[in-house]
Amino acid sequence: MFNIPASNIAHIIQLAVAPVFLLAGIGGILNVVATRLARVVDRVRSLERDLPEADPDQLEVGMRELAILDRRMGVCHWSIALSTVAALLICLVVMILFITDLVALNFAIPVSLLFIAAMVSLTLGLSLFLFEVTIATRFVRVDEQYIMRRRLL
Template sequence: MTGASISTVAQIIQLSVAPVFLLAGIGGILNVVANRLARVVDRVRSLERDVGQSDLSLRGGDLRRLSVLDRRMRFCHWSIALCVVAALLICLVVVVLFIADLVSINFAIPVSLLFIAAMISLTIGLLLFLAEVTIATRSVRVNEEFISRGRAARDR
């Protein structure tokens, strides 16, 4: 390798640093969503075990909770899938940057399109994550009696 080509590779590596940091961020997001999915799955398994043993008055509530948990699982699944697609597209951006230099072809448009696709995929994945969190917070409410007790104790 000549000095010029080593310098070019160094420049490409510098260009690749930002996408690599983005990959690290996506990895963190995937970790959070996967943990949420695992907790939902554990809760589903617990409810499924108990729903057959509960009396009819409680069974309806358990089935409603299972329905909400099923929606949350689907949102988590799609969020994970889209974030993984975004990560793969970012990896392709880095690969195309190196290939473009090796074959001396201007790949600005493919790199731009890949990056735009990655950002769209990541954005939709994050929106699905937000939807899952929204469903979770709407489905779990603190009993008003506990809130009233807390206010009464605080006001004393």
């Protein structure tokens, strides 16, 4: 095991490069979703601070918005969780690629299954990200008076 030629190590590193690029992409996705989650949390805190002093109409609008924001936070949480699981599974794939090549074991099926599981998890995480964006755009609308004013200019 300790007399492994450098060419074998180079080959293992080549095998690991694609999954590592995938990890970088997942990191970017996690950054975007975490930023969206942080903005939602900031809005929730702002609303919760202002609602005790709101009149009944503002209170009703604020409570509806809080319900939507709560839903968005949950969706962001699951998107982050699934994307993180995908990244962890990719890390396992890279580790197993190294171990199996060094010890000369055949782990083709486990590596394939882990990679498929990572792609399923990433697909679900991205789907939830799209769902969160859909919720945000569906419930946040520009007031019609501002749209009409812009068209007149």
